[in-house]
Amino acid sequence: MMQRLEMRFAGRVQGVGFRATVAGLARSCPITGRVCNLSDGRVELLVEGERSDLLRFREAILENMSRYIVDFTEFWSEEVRQGWKDFAIDRDKLA
Numbered sequence: 001m002m003q004r005l006e007m008r009f010a011g012r013v014q015g016v017g018f019r020a021t022v023a024g025l026a027r028s029c030p031i032t033g034r035v036c037n038l039s040d041g042r043v044e045l046l047v048e049g050e051r052s053d054l055l056r057f058r059e060a061i062l063e064n065m066s067r068y069i070v071d072f073t074e075f076w077s078e079e080v081r082q083g084w085k086d087f088a089i090d091r092d093k094l095a
Helices: 018-026 051-064
Strands: 002-011 032-037 043-050 069-077 087-089
Touching: 002 051, 018 032, 018 043, 018 051, 018 087, 043 051, 051 069
Parallel strands: 032 087
Antiparallel strands: 002 043, 002 069, 032 043
């Protein structure tokens, strides 16, 4: 069953290639979504796919970027909203 995972990462997550690394990791998983910087210094990840693929992707991020992540929040939903066709780095949300 398709699910949605929303995550926000805090720490030294901007200016260190965090979004590019996440986008690279996404290429190895059959998932879709977006990642962007937030104005408060966090990074937001919105991703959709099968739960097992999302869990594998989540673990890859936490393993590869652990030295930059101080804290993160996550929210799981069975409501798939966007229907993206790919995974991409989105515009920063500065407002």
